Amino acid sequence: MKKILVTGARGFLGRYCIPLLLKEGLEIHSLSRHAASVEKGIIFHTVDLFERDTLRLKLQEIRPHYLLHCAWLTTPGIFWNHPDNLSWLKATLELLQAFGEAGGERALGIGSCAEYDWSMGGICREKATPLLPATVYGQSKLAAAQVFSAFSKLYGFSAAWGRLFFPYGIGEPADKFISAIIRGVRRREAVECSHGRQVRDFMYIEDVAEAIVTLLMSSATGAYNVASGQSFSLRDIVGEITSKIGGEALIKFGSKAEQAGEPQTLIADVGALFEEISWRPRIDLPSGIGRMIEVLCSADAVCAIPTRV
Amino acid sequence: MKKILVTGARGFLGRYCIPLLLKEGLEIHSLSRHAASVEKGIIFHTVDLFERDTLRLKLQEIRPHYLLHCAWLTTPGIFWNHPDNLSWLKATLELLQAFGEAGGERALGIGSCAEYDWSMGGICREKATPLLPATVYGQSKLAAAQVFSAFSKLYGFSAAWGRLFFPYGIGEPADKFISAIIRGVRRREAVECSHGRQVRDFMYIEDVAEAIVTLLMSSATGAYNVASGQSFSLRDIVGEITSKIGGEALIKFGSKAEQAGEPQTLIADVGALFEEISWRPRIDLPSGIGRMIEVLCSADAVCAIPTRV
Numbered sequence: 303m304k305k306i307l308v309t310g311a312r313g314f315l316g317r318y319c320i321p322l323l324l325k326e327g328l329e330i331h332s333l334s335r336h337a338a339s340v341e342k343g344i345i346f347h348t349v350d351l352f353e354r355d356t357l358r359l360k361l362q363e364i365r366p367h368y369l370l371h372c373a374w375l376t377t378p379g380i381f382w383n384h385p386d387n388l389s390w391l392k393a394t395l396e397l398l399q400a401f402g403e404a405g406g407e408r409a410l411g412i413g414s415c416a417e418y419d420w421s422m423g424g425i426c427r428e429k430a431t432p433l434l435p436a437t438v439y440g441q442s443k444l445a446a447a448q449v450f451s452a453f454s455k456l457y458g459f460s461a462a463w464g465r466l467f468f469p470y471g472i473g474e475p476a477d478k479f480i481s482a483i484i485r486g487v488r489r490r491e492a493v494e495c496s497h498g499r500q501v502r503d504f505m506y507i508e509d510v511a512e513a514i515v516t517l518l519m520s521s522a523t524g525a526y527n528v529a530s531g532q533s534f535s536l537r538d539i540v541g542e543i544t545s546k547i548g549g550e551a552l553i554k555f556g557s558k559a560e561q562a563g564e565p566q567t568l569i570a571d572v573g574a575l576f577e578e579i580s581w582r583p584r585i586d587l588p589s590g591i592g593r594m595i596e597v598l599c600s601a602d603a604v605c606a607i608p609t610r611v
Numbered sequence: 612m613k614k615i616l617v618t619g620a621r622g623f624l625g626r627y628c629i630p631l632l633l634k635e636g637l638e639i640h641s642l643s644r645h646a647a648s649v650e651k652g653i654i655f656h657t658v659d660l661f662e663r664d665t666l667r668l669k670l671q672e673i674r675p676h677y678l679l680h681c682a683w684l685t686t687p688g689i690f691w692n693h694p695d696n697l698s699w700l701k702a703t704l705e706l707l708q709a710f711g712e713a714g715g716e717r718a719l720g721i722g723s724c725a726e727y728d729w730s731m732g733g734i735c736r737e738k739a740t741p742l743l744p745a746t747v748y749g750q751s752k753l754a755a756a757q758v759f760s761a762f763s764k765l766y767g768f769s770a771a772w773g774r775l776f777f778p779y780g781i782g783e784p785a786d787k788f789i790s791a792i793i794r795g796v797r798r799r800e801a802v803e804c805s806h807g808r809q810v811r812d813f814m815y816i817e818d819v820a821e822a823i824v825t826l827l828m829s830s831a832t833g834a835y836n837v838a839s840g841q842s843f844s845l846r847d848i849v850g851e852i853t854s855k856i857g858g859e860a861l862i863k864f865g866s867k868a869e870q871a872g873e874p875q876t877l878i879a880d881v882g883a884l885f886e887e888i889s890w891r892p893r894i895d896l897p898s899g900i901g902r903m904i905e906v907l908c909s910a911d912a913v914c915a916i917p918t919r920v
Binding site for chain 1: 697728753
C-alpha cells in the first residue's frame with residue numbers, strides 16, 4: 303500500500319482531497335501539532351512543520367511515496383501581505399528536502415493565480431503570461447514552486463504544481479465572496495459590494511480537489527492552472543444567488559472600493575489541464591451555488607455558517 | 612556616512628564593485644568566517660552567513676543602509692545543479708529578513724539569465740520572456756528574487772535585482788570560456804570546443820560592476836537585465852583572441868558536445884538598463900579581451916592564471 307503525506311489535511315482543500323486519496327488506495331499520513339491520532343482515515347503524527355529536525359526524522363519514519371502540500375497561510379483578508387508567507391516558504395523548503403531524503407517519488411504543491419503578472423489582465427497562460435507577483439503571498443508561492451522544481455531535480459522525484467484560481471464551496475471561510483453574499487441575503491442585511499464587473503474563474507471545491515488529485519496521480523510535471531475554464535463576473539454570481547433566494551435589492555454594487563491592484567479580468571487558460579491531464583469539471587456554477595445555499599440556508603444554519611464540513 | 616553590507620566582497624564581481632562603492636562615499640562592511648579585519652577599505656566582520664542568529668545580531672549592530680548581495684555558489688562546472696543552491700536560497704531569506712529588521716533602505720541582489728525559459732531562445736526580455744528555469748541554480752535564483760521582493764514589501768525597503776548574462780574578465784575562474792581559450796593558445800595546446808555557433812551576450816566585468824553599482828544607487832525596483840546589448844558567437848570570441856595571439860589551428864571546433872539544454876541564442880534586451888538607468892557599457896569585446904591577454908600572457912603568467920586580482 304503506497305503512502306501519501308498530506309499537509310493541511312484539515313484545511314478547506316485538504317478535507318475535500320482526503321476521500322479521493324482514500325479511493326486511490328493510499329495510506330494517508332498527516333502532521334499536526336496536537337496529539338497523534340487516527341481520524342477519518344488519516345494517520346496524524348505529532349510534528350510541527352516549522353521544526354526542521356523533527357520533520358526530517360518523522361519523514362524518515364513514514365517514508366511517504368507521495369506528498370500533497372496544501373498547508374499555507376490562508377486567513378482571508380490578511381494572507382496577501384503577511385510575513386508568515388515567508389515562514390511557509392522556509393517550511394516548504396525543509397519539507398521538500400526531507401521528502402527527497404526520505405525517498406519520496408511524487409510531489410504536488412498548491413500554487414496560485416497570484417503568481418502571474420496581474421497588470422497584463424486577461425487570461426493567464428502557464429507558458430506565456432509573465433510571472434510577476436505583486437503580493438508577498440504570490441511571491442512566496444512562486445518561490446515555493448521553484449523549490450519544488452529544484453528538489454525534484456536534486457532528488458529525482460517527480461513534481462507538479464497546481465495554480466488555483468477561485469475555489470468556492472461548503473466549508474469556505476464565512477467572509478469569502480459567495481458565502482458572504484448568501485449569508486447577507488439570508489439575514490436580509492444590506493450587502494456592500496464593489497462595482498461587481500470583475501471577471502473571475504470560480505470553481506467548486508469538489509472539482510478543485512478532484513483536479514488536484516488527478517494531477518497528483520498523473521506523471522505530469524511543472525505548473526498547471528487548476529480552474530474551470532469558465533468566466534463569471536461577480537454580478538453574474540450575485541445574480542445566480544438572488545435568482546435562487548431573492549434579495550436583489552439588498553446588494554449595494556459600488557458601495558465598496560475595488561481592491562488596489564485588482565485586475566478587471568483574472569481567468570485561466572485550462573488547455574493543459576483539460577488536454578494533457580484529460581480532466582473536466584463536473585459541477586457548474588448554478589449547481590455549486592445551489593449546494594452552498596442548501597447548507598447555508600438550512601433552518602438551523604441561519605446564523606451559523608459552518609467553517610468545517 | 613552611509614553604510615553598505617556587501618556579501619561576496621572577495622568574489623569575482625564583488626571585488627570589482629568595491630572601488631566603485633568607495634567612490635560613492637559608502638562605508639563598506641562585509642562578512643567572513645575568518646577573523647575580523649579591515650582590508651582594502653572593507654570592514655570584515657566574523658559572521659557565517661549560514662548562521663541565522665549571529666547574522667541577525669551582526670546586522671543589528673552594523674545597521675547598513677544598503678545591501679549588495681553577491682555571495683552565492685559559483686564554482687564552474689558544478690553550480691548548475693548543486694544542492695548548495697538551496698542553502699544559498701535559505702541564507703538569502705535570512706539575510707533579507709535581518710536587513711529589513713535592522714532598518715535597511717535599499718537592497719540589490721544578483722540574478723541570472725538562467726531564470727528565463729531557455730527553450731524560447733532568442734532575446735530575454737524582463738517583462739515578457741517566461742521565467743521557467745531549467746536548472747537548480749536558475750530555480751534558486753528566481754526564488755531568491757521573490758524573497759527580495761517579498762521582504763522589500765514587508766519592511767518597506769527598496770529592492771532591485773540584476774540579472775547577469777555572461778560576465779568575463781581578469782580574475783575569472785581559469786576554466787571559464789575566454790580564459791580557457793587564451794590559456795590553451797598561449798600554451799600551444801589543442802583547445803577542444805563545441806561547434807561554437809552559440810550566440811551570447813558577454814560583458815566585461817568592470818562594466819558589469821559599474822552597471823550593478825549604478826542600479827544599486829538608483830531608485831529602480833524589480834528585475835533588470837545587466838548585459839551589454841551586444842551579441843557574439845563563441846566563434847567571434849575565439850576569432851578575436853586568435854587575431855591577437857594567433858593559434859587558429861589549435862582550436863578544434865566540434866570536438867566537444869554542446870551542453871544539454873543549451874540554447875542557440877541567449878542574449879539580453881537591455882532597453883530598461885540603458886533607458887531607465889541611463890547606463891552604457893564602456894569596454895567593448897576587443898578591449899576586454901585585450902586586457903585579459905595582457906595579464907594572462909605576461910611573461911610570468913604562462914602557467915599561472917590569476918584567480919584573484
